[in-house]
Amino acid sequence: MMTLDKIHFTLIAALLFCLVPVLGHGEGLITGQSFAGDNEIVVSFSTPLDKGTAEDPGNYTVFEEPDPDIRLQLESATLADDGKSVSLLFEEPLNMIRTHIVSIAGLPGQEKTTFKVSKSYLGYLFSILISALLINNFVFTKYLGLCVFFGTSKRKSTAKGMGVVFTLVIVAASLMSWFFYQFILVPYNLNFLQILVFIGLVSLTVQAVDTILRKVNPILFNSFGVYLVLVIANCVIIAVPLILANNNYNVFETLMLSLGAGGGFLLALYLMSSVSERMELANIPPTFKGLPIAFIVAGQFAMAFLGFSGLQIF
């Protein structure tokens, strides 16, 4: 337990370290900046500003951090009544995941002030996890991994075993795929080999977990070993590396996405197995016995999961 706690702390410390640069901005004249709506940034100042300078859109240049060439078009800049905060309205909605760089010209004392606007990175990471777990649950809203899902959701104990093994394997496999993608495929322009490399890594991880578990903990292997073979037939395990390659995620984002995908699968299996156990007692028409009724139950779950679609925590 101690080692687990230590890992936990190191992880949190590492995450906090990432936050430091985000929190470090906004000293001096500018006291605060944040996204206010879909297309609005609010900047607050320590002293009242001149209305003429502050409300001229020409004084502002705004762009997303990765592409300084694409200037975002400002619709208007409005100074608040106390003269201490400006709200910048943009023509198009902002991509709030990206860090935005704002420069203001003509402020008193300085020729040009540049600062960054971004969301809390920890909140963003958490939103990836929640999104993969509930909003874009891989089973009920992306329809992946159904073969294994219907095969192993008959009993609660099977569902738990499969879900846990799957989560472990997917986290290991995604981190390895991320490493190979970032340090081998991208630098050597081998992007077209994505599918081949990812599926190879997944089979390798499954084989490795199988061998290690058999030696290290034979009791655990006896109860969970059977599910290892099924992991490879699950589309989710290959979909996650492809998604993270597509979105160019970093290592923390990869970890969160794979945890969310594994946890979401576990959640889906557990919910489905709870219903399946009750269904055995019910009087189902013979034509619907087996898979047809399972599909209809899954459809109802999918409709229920649509309810999460508007969820936004951070």
Place this chain on the structure above:
Amino acid sequence: MANDKSGMQLVVNGILSENPIFRLALSMCPAVGISTTVMNGLMLGIAVLFVQVFSSVTISIFKNVIHPRIRIPTYTLTIATWVTVIDLVLAALLPDAYAKMGIFVKLIVAFAIITMRLEMFACKESVKDSFWDGLGMGLGFMVGMVVIGFVRELLGSGAILGYDVLGFKPLLFFILPSAGFFVVGLMMAFFNWIELYYKRSKG
């Protein structure tokens, strides 16, 4: 192990008595996920047909060289190679249709049906028979996808292949993603019902 079925019988077998979607209940993800229109179903069907036929033929050619202990990784890598080929071809030739199918073309690599046919058929039979079996399985998958797509597109948007047929939209619900589960479930129930009906009328 000789096969006593002719090429034509193998194809019909794949489409009807061993249909991958309705009878073997394999590869359900695409059947639920992207079967919203006939066109989507047809496109993915063609991609699967290509991968299935070429993988079956490849494995059948090399069946005497592959060591039994490494056969599963060999199958996976063979499939992955052909999926990469069709993925790049579709992205270059039909970018619009490819964008609609999203990640599913790449996911053909994890479809259980292809690996299963390689294991059960292609690694034992002759090249010619493997070709026909692959063709039958691929066509069976395509027919299943098109049938589901037909029902969903007709009921959901009142159209077939994008052409307005009914003039009104009977049930918008059917093009919503979650309806895929209901349509597939009801169709399986329908096939079960036919089977039970025949058994009862015989017995």
